[in-house]
Amino acid sequence: MFISKIFSGFADPRFGQWRDPLAAWLTGLAVLNYFMTGFSSLANAIRQEQVQGTLESVLMTPISVPTVIVASSTWDFVQATFFSSLYLLFGWLFFDVHYRGSFLLALMFLVLTTIVLSCLGILSASFAMVFKRGDPFGVFLGTGSALFSGVFFPTQLINQYAGSRVASISRVLPPTYGLDGIRRVLIEGQTLAQVQQPLITLLVFLIVLLPFSLWVFGRAVRKAKREGSLIQY
Numbered sequence: 001m002f003i004s005k006i007f008s009g010f011a012d013p014r015f016g017q018w019r020d021p022l023a024a025w026l027t028g029l030a031v032l033n034y035f036m037t038g039f040s041s042l043a044n045a046i047r048q049e050q051v052q053g054t055l056e057s058v059l060m061t062p063i064s065v066p067t068v069i070v071a072s073s074t075w076d077f078v079q080a081t082f083f084s085s086l087y088l089l090f091g092w093l094f095f096d097v098h099y100r101g102s103f104l105l106a107l108m109f110l111v112l113t114t115i116v117l118s119c120l121g122i123l124s125a126s127f128a129m130v131f132k133r134g135d136p137f138g139v140f141l142g143t144g145s146a147l148f149s150g151v152f153f154p155t156q157l158i159n160q161y162a163g164s165r166v167a168s169i170s171r172v173l174p175p176t177y178g179l180d181g182i183r184r185v186l187i188e189g190q191t192l193a194q195v196q197q198p199l200i201t202l203l204v205f206l207i208v209l210l211p212f213s214l215w216v217f218g219r220a221v222r223k224a225k226r227e228g229s230l231i232q233y
Helices: 002-008 013-018 021-052 055-059 065-095 103-131 136-148 156-162 164-171 174-186 192-227
Strands: none
Touching: 013 021, 013 174, 021 065, 021 103, 021 136, 021 174, 065 103, 103 174, 103 192, 136 164, 156 164, 174 192
């Protein structure tokens, strides 16, 4: 019954984003690809530099922490942009999927959510730098984002079929609000005034996580330099 609902679409007005399941899926997959890049790119880059023994030479140069973060993630975002665009292009060319909202407003949600997830990625990279191993919490966040943020099915169904406790997971994941805002704009055609709630929630996440993650990463870099552990892995 759960799967049949997803494939057949939803007549219930609560699931306006899912009246066309294919459009909802393509949007979810394209956005998830971008979100996961924001979360994992820096941590993966730090871990790779550690294994190759080049992290010390990178961090000992007189460049700022934000520059290191941006430079380490740029190419991954270029690739994510390419593949995410392919999802939407193929949907339009082969399955007649059309979007009717403001792409500029959807882009604002995409950028804002990606920055929030990048803040979590900075925390993950800090863990990798200090403990010389991948962040174990990253796996749970990545899986949780895919399962509970509405990528494959409406988040309302989690409460209906799994209960309120499980459904509460989706409410603490930033991708839930980012994807909801993007779909409401592109699929339902909602305006800025109608998507203020997810937008404000993302801004709160950003205000809290951005300074905190940069502070933690700076502390991790200074600790590694002080202990001379940049070349260890």
